[in-house]
Amino acid sequence: xxxxxxxxxxxxxxxPGGPRPRRRSTGVGRVRGAVALLWLAPAIALIxxxxxxxxxxxxxxxxxxxxxxxxxxxxxxWDNYAKVLSYPDLPVVLKNTVVWVVAVVAITIVLSLAxxxxxxxxxxGRRFVRWxxxxxxxxxxxxxxxxxxxxxxxxxxxxxxxLQGLHLIDQPISFLGDDRFTxxxxxxxxxxxxxxxxxxxxxxxxxxxxxxxMEAAEVDGASPWQRWRQITFPLLRPAMLIATVLxxxxxxxxxxxxxxxNDRNPGFTHDxxxxxxxxxxxxxQEKDVGMSAATxxxxxxxxxxxxxxxxxxxxxxxxxxR
Amino acid sequence: MxxxxxxxxxxxxxxxGALVLSACGGGTGANQADGGSSGGDKATTITLMAAEYxxxxxxxxxxxxxxxxxxxxxYTLNVNVVSWDNIDQQSSTMIQNNQPPDILNLxxxxxxxxxxxxxxxxxxxxxxxxxxxxxxxxxxGTYDGKxxxxxxxxxxxxxxxxxxxxxxxxxxxxxxxxAELEADAQKIKATGNVGYAMPLGPEEAQGEFSMWLFNNxxxxxxxxxxAINSDKNVETLTFMKKLASEGVTQGNPARTxxxxxxxxxxxxxxxxxxxFSPLAGxxxxxxxxxxxxxxxxxxxxxxxxxFGVTDYLMAFKKKGNQDAVKAFYELYYSKDQINTFIExxxxxxxxxxxxxxxxxxxxLKVYLDTLPNARLTPTDDxxxxxxKLAVQQNLGxxxxxDPKAVLDKxxxxxxxxx
Numbered sequence: 001x002x003x004x005x006x007x008x009x010x011x012x013x014x015x016p017g018g019p020r021p022r023r024r025s026t027g028v029g030r031v032r033g034a035v036a037l038l039w040l041a042p043a044i045a046l047i048x049x050x051x052x053x054x055x056x057x058x059x060x061x062x063x064x065x066x067x068x069x070x071x072x073x074x075x076x077x078w079d080n081y082a083k084v085l086s087y088p089d090l091p092v093v094l095k096n097t098v099v100w101v102v103a104v105v106a107i108t109i110v111l112s113l114a115x116x117x118x119x120x121x122x123x124x125g126r127r128f129v130r131w132x133x134x135x136x137x138x139x140x141x142x143x144x145x146x147x148x149x150x151x152x153x154x155x156x157x158x159x160x161x162x163l164q165g166l167h168l169i170d171q172p173i174s175f176l177g178d179d180r181f182t183x184x185x186x187x188x189x190x191x192x193x194x195x196x197x198x199x200x201x202x203x204x205x206x207x208x209x210x211x212x213x214m215e216a217a218e219v220d221g222a223s224p225w226q227r228w229r230q231i232t233f234p235l236l237r238p239a240m241l242i243a244t245v246l247x248x249x250x251x252x253x254x255x256x257x258x259x260x261x262n263d264r265n266p267g268f269t270h271d272x273x274x275x276x277x278x279x280x281x282x283x284x285q286e287k288d289v290g291m292s293a294a295t296x297x298x299x300x301x302x303x304x305x306x307x308x309x310x311x312x313x314x315x316x317x318x319x320x321x322r
Numbered sequence: 323m324x325x326x327x328x329x330x331x332x333x334x335x336x337x338x339g340a341l342v343l344s345a346c347g348g349g350t351g352a353n354q355a356d357g358g359s360s361g362g363d364k365a366t367t368i369t370l371m372a373a374e375y376x377x378x379x380x381x382x383x384x385x386x387x388x389x390x391x392x393x394x395x396x397y398t399l400n401v402n403v404v405s406w407d408n409i410d411q412q413s414s415t416m417i418q419n420n421q422p423p424d425i426l427n428l429x430x431x432x433x434x435x436x437x438x439x440x441x442x443x444x445x446x447x448x449x450x451x452x453x454x455x456x457x458x459x460x461x462x463g464t465y466d467g468k469x470x471x472x473x474x475x476x477x478x479x480x481x482x483x484x485x486x487x488x489x490x491x492x493x494x495x496x497x498x499x500x501a502e503l504e505a506d507a508q509k510i511k512a513t514g515n516v517g518y519a520m521p522l523g524p525e526e527a528q529g530e531f532s533m534w535l536f537n538n539x540x541x542x543x544x545x546x547x548x549a550i551n552s553d554k555n556v557e558t559l560t561f562m563k564k565l566a567s568e569g570v571t572q573g574n575p576a577r578t579x580x581x582x583x584x585x586x587x588x589x590x591x592x593x594x595x596x597x598f599s600p601l602a603g604x605x606x607x608x609x610x611x612x613x614x615x616x617x618x619x620x621x622x623x624x625x626x627x628x629f630g631v632t633d634y635l636m637a638f639k640k641k642g643n644q645d646a647v648k649a650f651y652e653l654y655y656s657k658d659q660i661n662t663f664i665e666x667x668x669x670x671x672x673x674x675x676x677x678x679x680x681x682x683x684x685x686l687k688v689y690l691d692t693l694p695n696a697r698l699t700p701t702d703d704x705x706x707x708x709x710k711l712a713v714q715q716n717l718g719x720x721x722x723x724d725p726k727a728v729l730d731k732x733x734x735x736x737x738x739x740x
């Protein structure tokens with residue numbers, strides 16, 4: 001986010017050393033245009049090759065007609081977009097996407113705030129616990145998801161075994177097959193894998209709060225809740241901002257969890273835009289790369305809009321310049 | 323000084339260009355596949371994209387096949403074994419980039435033939451090989467009057483039943499009719515197990531449904547027109563729904579994939595399941611479940627029909643690769659190669675000579691007897707490639723919804739495509 005923040009005119013804020021006007025004189029730091037280009041070349045090449053080129057290809061594919069075999073058959077104009085936007089299952093998919101993103105991000109942030117508070121406190125074994133928190137982050141998403149498929153299984157899954165052992169349920173629950181449970185079961189996994197990153201963002205944020213402010217508040221007689229509400233929470237807002245925006249993007253784009261856990265469910269009842277896009281290309285009766293590419297473009301537009309609206313709402317300029 | 327700078331600039335530009343190019347080329351990895359053919363008119367290297375039937379055997383077989391191919395014909399075969407989960411994507415991407423493999427091993431071919439991408443048998447299949455292939459498979463491999471879908475192996479389905487559970491439930495013989503199957507499933511359910519494991523999940527819903535509808539005198543197409551919502555088929559699906567609602571199947575048949583149903587049977591918790599020879603192989607290896615195999619019962623007790631499946635080895639038209647491709651098929655359909663492959667993978671033959679070769683195995687008898695008359699899904703119709711996907715995604719809805727409505731919709735899809 002900081003890079004986005006720097007886009008605004010440098011003169012708008014006073015950086016140490018002051019605004020640097022373009023200097024024509026010789027001296028340290030003077031770079032000729034051509035030489036500058038030389039140094040920037042690898043980065044530019046990388047951006048062109050890894051970001052721009054695929055984006056252009058994706059856009060081109062979204063305006064092309066493909067056979068079910070993948071054979072290019074000619075231009076399609078905006079047909080693919082029209083087909084995607086009028087797709088009967090699209091409303092369900094959009095609803096799932098909103099539920100999935102909002103639920104995972106909100107629950108993750110709340111839990112992470114609490115856990116980060118715990119992990120900044122000094123207690124025996126803290127080092128070990130902090131390491132343990134990283135594990136779900138380090139593990140491959142597909143493996144984690146597959147593990148949860150086994151845990152949730154209605155015939156021999158551990159979760160049902162425990163619940164039945166405790167006599168909480170009589171019949172095993174089909175967590176991934178029963179429509180009432182599927183989304184909630186996937187959200188649990190989504191939260192589980194998003195926690196580590198978010199917790200560490202908050203730990204960093206908490207560590208950055210100066211002790212003297214806290215001490216001053218304590219001297220002034222603020223209660224622990226007041227201290228948290230009036231000092232910790234406001235000072236944590238930049239961390240909150242980063243955690244929310246990055247998590248929203250990650251969770252929105254999260255493919256392996258939904259794809260793996262929703263694998264045996266037919267249709268699009270529990271798909272989000274990302275798995276919808278995949279199924280359009282390879283699993284649905286359309287099996288149409290062009291429609292899938294159009295969905296990809298729509299996805300990028302949606303996520304950009306969501307992030308922009310969010311930043312507007314929380315007034316990021318004010319926050320980042322603190 | 324200025325020349326030095328110009329050189330630096332040039333080097334930088336070149337480096338940039340190289341980076342961009344490598345970034346672009348990295349995506350497909352198919353560029354080198356053409357290497358052989360660009361040298362002259364004749365390709366000396368061809369690429370095979372093969373589906374992975376098993377971790378242990380597939381790669382090993384194709385690697386040794388490539389060695390034999392090289393020593394016998396002098397061509398090089400690049401072997402690329404891809405999992406079933408990814409092979410559709412990879413082949414589709416390669417075709418998009420105009421870099422198809424020379425030989426592709428897949429479970430469909432008609433759409434490729436329709437797009438004019440394939441060699442027909444007249445171009446690349448040696449006549450001895452063609453005459454050896456069983457007529458059923460030639461029939462289903464023929465699109466628009468020409469034979470394009472060369473079968474690599476086949477499987478036929480049969481009813482697997484757990485003899486321990488049958489004993490416990492007091493059933494002495496496998497069911498011969500659907501009514502018996504239902505009654506047996508009820509008895510097994512009474513022992514606290516799953517009577518009949520019914521996988522209608524997206525993995526292979528069309529397979530399970532085919533087995534049932536063929537044994538009720540139905541079909542996907544009759545006399546060349548789609549008949550998905552025929553009365554017979556509606557009756558079939560309604561019966562399957564009835565089994566599910568009586569609770570004699572596992573919970574949620576619509577969300578159970580074939581692999582899950584097999585797992586259930588392998589764990590000894592299911593009385594019956596439609597299986598095929600690789601399942602038998604797994605069961606024998608584990609050795610924990612006592613089972614037997616019988617023909618799948620028909621609705622009215624008439625002779626059982628089996629559902630057969632074959633995969634294809636199709637050849638893509640590429641400049642100069644015809645001779646190498648022809649040599650490939652000559653070698654593959656030689657008795658040593660094809661029978662070794664099929665035996666190792668635990669599948670069934672697709673050739674007359676293969677049928678003879680596999681007679682030695684008593685366990686395969688139940689399948690081999692039915693194989694020449696096996697019914698297949700209409701793989702020779704490109705529309706089927708879409709209907710298959712539609713069935714996989716939508717058939718399960720009948721278990722909780724209206725079977726006729728589901729089949730009507732599929733029929734509509736088929737008619738609007740065809």
